[in-house]
Amino acid sequence: MLSRTADHLFWMARYIERAENTARMLDANYQLSLLPQSDEFAKSGWRAMLSISELSGAYAAEHANLTSRDVIAFMARDKNNLSSIVSCLRAARENARAVRGSITTELWESLNTTWLECQKLLADGILERDPAEFFEWVKFRSHLARGVQTGTMVRDESYYFMRLGTVIERADNTARILDVKFEMREQTGTPGGTQSLDYYHWTALLRSVSGFEVYRKVYRDVITPERVAGLLILFTDWPRSLAASLDEVREILGRVRNARSAQTERMAEQLFGDVRRGRIGEILSSGLHAYLTEFLARVNDLACCISRDFLVPLVPTEPESIAA
Template sequence: MLSRTADHLFWMARYTERAENTARMLDANYQLSLLPQSDEYAELGWRAMLSISELSGIYSAAHHGMKSREVIDFMARDISNPSSIVSCLRAARENARAVRSSTNSELWESLNTTWLDCQRMLADGILEREPYTFFEWVKFRSHLSRGVQLGTLVKDDAFYFMRLGTFIERADNTARILDVKFEMMEQRADTAAQPFDYHHWTAVLGSVSGFEVYRRVYRDVITPERVAGLLILYGEWPRSLAASIAEVELLIGHVTKGRDTEAARLAAQLSAELKNGRIGDILKGGLHAYLVDFLARVNDLAGRVSREFLLPIAPEEPPAPEQTQSQTQSQTQSQSQTLSKG
């Protein structure tokens, strides 16, 4: 497969997954903002969410406060924000348009309809009236896109690169959600926090569709340690770090056809550590330090995938004039992620 085609497919899937994860974070924060709490803690929640995506600087440059409506608008439909839901859905659609011959009409129609309906819904004011309805819709459209991939596409290199983008993005986002939410709780000075803590961790689990999974696995009260264990090490649940990296390892094996590459080595090493990890050891060494190291290694792994299979992150020559806008967007996003997350 041409590296240009693989690059489009990889980033199409990453942008779709990123739109879903942004919707999940916004929904969790919005639900928490409805609970009785101090203005300072409510603001901390929105700041933490911007920190997850490393967008605090961009937001602060254009806004002077941390009002919930302004943050939701910035993260959902602000086109100046490259990680907003609108920006991600547009980029996913443009990348899909560039490689229509490598997928099928069902997938194209799914992504194109998502983009068109998103514009219509926002123009109708759904974000102001029912933001939670919009967030659920974004999650549903992401699920639909993956369902079309699994149900209609041949399992060839095109399929594997799409799935690879999905699970690299998912691992990155799950780690960021967990890191920032734990940091929020550490900064909470309210001594009578127990009732609120329950809703906080319920929202965290809900943001990654993990509440029912937690109840099924632990059948007990929600504790921070168990939440961390579920999100990091529970390999039977597809949104955990262990499951995401195990899938990345498998997909790289399909793409390389068993050849020994640096990306394959890094994925295998990280997957083995997660399979054999213990949450007690992770917490003893410091959860924040562990997740920072994990994010750096995932970013390194994504960079290796780009160098070995996709377009160069930093091309030696400027792109040709006829290069599509979507390709420029995907390369720019790749460069910014490497610089900001490395």
């Protein structure tokens, strides 16, 4: 497969996943903002989300104040923000258009329709009327695109590079979503000192990654921060965990390997092994934020090596710029 084609497929899938995960983060924070709490604690959630997404500077350049309405608009529909939902959906559609011969008609129509409907929904004022409805729509369209991909694509290199983009992006975003909550916890502690309110915050986090029912099935007990972190990091049987995402990365690299990719395969194996062998007590005692920061750096390095070996190499100083 040509590197340019593989690159478009990889980034198409990454942008679909990124749009969904941005919607998940926004939805979780929006739902939490509706709970009774101090203004400062509510702002800390939006501030942490911008920080973890590495968008604090870009937001500050456009907005003087930190408000939920402005943050939602910035991360959902701001075309100048290359990580906003609308920018991701546009980029996914453009990457798909560039390789229409490598994807099925159903997949192309799914992505094209998503882009057209997104513009219509935003023009109709859905963000002002009901942000949660828009976030659910984004998640649904992402699920639909992956379902069409799974149900119509031949299991060849095109399919595997799409899956590779999906799971690399998912690992990155799951780590960021988890870090947002724990950073808030470390900065402010349990809001209001009430266990009941803290329960709703952890529940919102689990729901933001479709993990609430999974948690109940696995632990059958009260929700605790340690178990939430353990589920999102270590539980290989749940597809949104860090361990499960990395397990699929190493499997796919074994299927698409070439003469240059041995080092990248070893890097993926080592990262998966380090995560899989982790113990949540040790991770939390040594500092979850530091652990996740290192994890994100290693995932970014892995993505750069994948691009070097298979795709169009990323610019080192701008590793997440939109692919040409």
